[in-house]
Amino acid sequence: MFFKIIAKDEVPDLVRGIATEYEVIGPQAKGTAFVFAPLKDPADLRLDYDMTILPAKRYILPERETLMRFSVEDNEVVEAELDAPRRALFGLHPCDVNSLLLMDNVFLDGGDPDPYYKARRENTLIIGVSCMPAPTCFCDAWGTDETHRGFDIFLTDIGDSYYASISSVRGADLVDRFAKGRDITAEDTAAFQERSAAFKAAFEHEIDTSQLPVLLDAKYDSPIWQEFGEMCLACGACSTVCPTCYCFDVHDELDADQKHGERVRTWDSCQFKDFAGVAHGNFRDSRASRVRYRYYHKQWGYLSRYEKVLCVGCGRCTRACKADINPPRVVRALQTGVVDR
Amino acid sequence: MAPRVVVLSLASDFGCQVQITNMTDQILDVLGVIDLTYWQLATSGHLPAEYDVAIIEGAATTDEHVALLKKVRETAAAVVAIGSCANIGGVPAMAREGDLEERYATVYGGAAVAVGRIMPRPIDAVIDVDYRVPGCPIDPPEFLRVLSKVLQGLKDDTPDKTMCASCKLNETVCFFDQGQVCLGLVTRSGCAARCPSLGRPCTGCRGVAPDANLGSAREILVRYGQDPDELDRLLRIYNTSREVPV
């Protein structure tokens, strides 16, 4: 990795430069919230945002995409074009950069890589930006508060400038061409360290994440799940806003003439009742079993395969869940055996 | 042979059928694959003796409706309920709130309307329904998807879940966070959460979702500083005739 100092007032030029080659997606205000959206004007870019409603995963794994078009009569694929535009995701926080690495484990898996995901991922430039924790943030609990790979450029706020970590040829090239920048000094690195320390010190609460796989098995029949099940709306908002939830459904839609159609992939959620349904029954009929499965999979199922938990502590589900079910609360309940009120 | 389709109206404002006529892009394609033998709104003539698919708009509000529905059920291989009135009673079923005769007297004076009137009800209170296109009015793309299921002989897959996940896809700022009550919390999804995306909380026109958790929803209203009875009050707009599970 190498480093540059980019003054904050150089950022609009950098954005404009990148926009000549990529569609730039960045955090922007929407009402009282923030969203990632195509950037029309660098002035709309809000690198001071706390959290977006949806993560940026939709730009790599869209909530709806056509896998192929087919002809019904011949049961044949007639078109399998894949739309993988060159995009720059500008302004991802460390949690979101890490979330894409977790998704990569699933979709770029050596055995059967997902060609749709792969093509988009490869065509997507990632520019991260540092943040300060919001009250709902708990990335520190999983160690996803830092990121050392998975980005082309990462901008750490050190006052009037960004301390830019550059980790790819294309990232270096863009900085070279579109930001004046300057080399780092020892003072800059000291400012970077100071900023990092301030960030770590700003988390308001601690979560005891020890031994979760054991607790999930040992307390599998704990009444806490019943209690969470009674609260859960089974609405799937948690998985929809989650930057690491990757489950999907595939179904066919026919054109109005019923002759051709498309095979469509959409996001799905293990919180929906029919998620584990089969012809003669449903393996997770109750809300309690579905809430439990969500946590079981995130903190143990995924971990058993990839040695990491499937959560980056972004806090989006904490905000999205009207029923007030969220990882810190569930983890506390797992540790203590009691759902706090 | 193209399936013979009839479109029938009970008590409603015909808004759903107007939506069908609004599908200018696809209507000709659809008409190419069905044999539309009768459309109460658009054709004169009589309901034929035989047909395969009956698309029904409106709530049952008279004895005559009940008799018609029973006949339709005997004749049609597939019954499709379109719109809130047909699926959940909708606005006509608001009459269930009080004394029916008093309501008729207030609204119509002494006029001789609705001979043989009964308490308004959704059509599945009278006959079995095979396919559903909920909503007030229906959403044309959803109507086409369901019609395709009917034509292909596939099972109905009207979503049983609530609205919040699809609302998140629009990145609409939650109404609860703005001090408003939104029925998306308990309402059947499938409309892409359109009203919230246009700045209006959900009013429940698609009906209470089978998977809704109304008990928890009431507690959520309390937690957000709202009167929990407000949930039930708002549900009266469209959902009076549904038995609301607790």
Add this chain to the structure above:
Amino acid sequence: MTASTLASPVQLNPYRPWPARITSIIDLTPQEKLFELRLIDDATRDAFDFEAGQFVELSLFGVGEAPISISSAPSKQGFIELCIRDSGDVTGAMHAKQCGDIVGLRGPFGRGFPFQEMKGHDVLLVAGGLGIAPLKSLINHIHDDRHEFGKVTILYGARTPSEILFRRQFEMWQHREDFDLMLTVDRPDETWEGEVGLVTKLFDKIDLDPDNTYGALCGPPVMYKYVIAEMRKKDLDVDKIYVSFERRMKCGIGKCGHCGVGHQYVCVDGPVFNYWEAMNLQEAI
């Protein structure tokens, strides 16, 4: 903006089904048919190599996909057989197909029975209802390599005589010396002269060498606990009992999440698990 094309070899896109022709359809029962399929593309067909216990995704454009276990033996070259019950949109549409029609296949997926490991041992195969479908592949595979195995015992239970799958073949096999085959039904009819009762009842009638026997089991979920208990009573080792699970495998490649069971995915970690693994899977049995 650029667009990449995925029209190239199907191997690059695991979601793209391979066209296959229906070469034979046999009515087994009023609900089940046996389809024989042949992949159309020569190279794909030659490369299609599977283990008994693996499954394919049957793909009917306009309807969708359904996971189906392969019923034929890997030793049968060039064709695969799928035993399909009419129980949903895809299987219902499949039942309406004719010989010669083209359907789609993806796969084979998952982990099958440990055929090589079973060689040199006795084998006890227990099936209930449609659970015979994946076991049929194993049975036929053993049949084709019969000299490599010791005693082979097959216990198969169905609800009624008319629901027994592959009945003609099994009735012929009942007289064979090299397979101990026992059939039982829950509800006999007037033609039935065989055993009556649940498949677990047949355990009283069999002798096993516990140190030398592999068990294999497939059937409706409710059956597993009871059959495994019988196998354990006969002292079969937990890691020599193999079970096959049915879940909602949609993608087949460990991505879509639908077939999650405990901390694993049935489509890649299963559908065949040994009982030790299955015991350690929450919600499995």
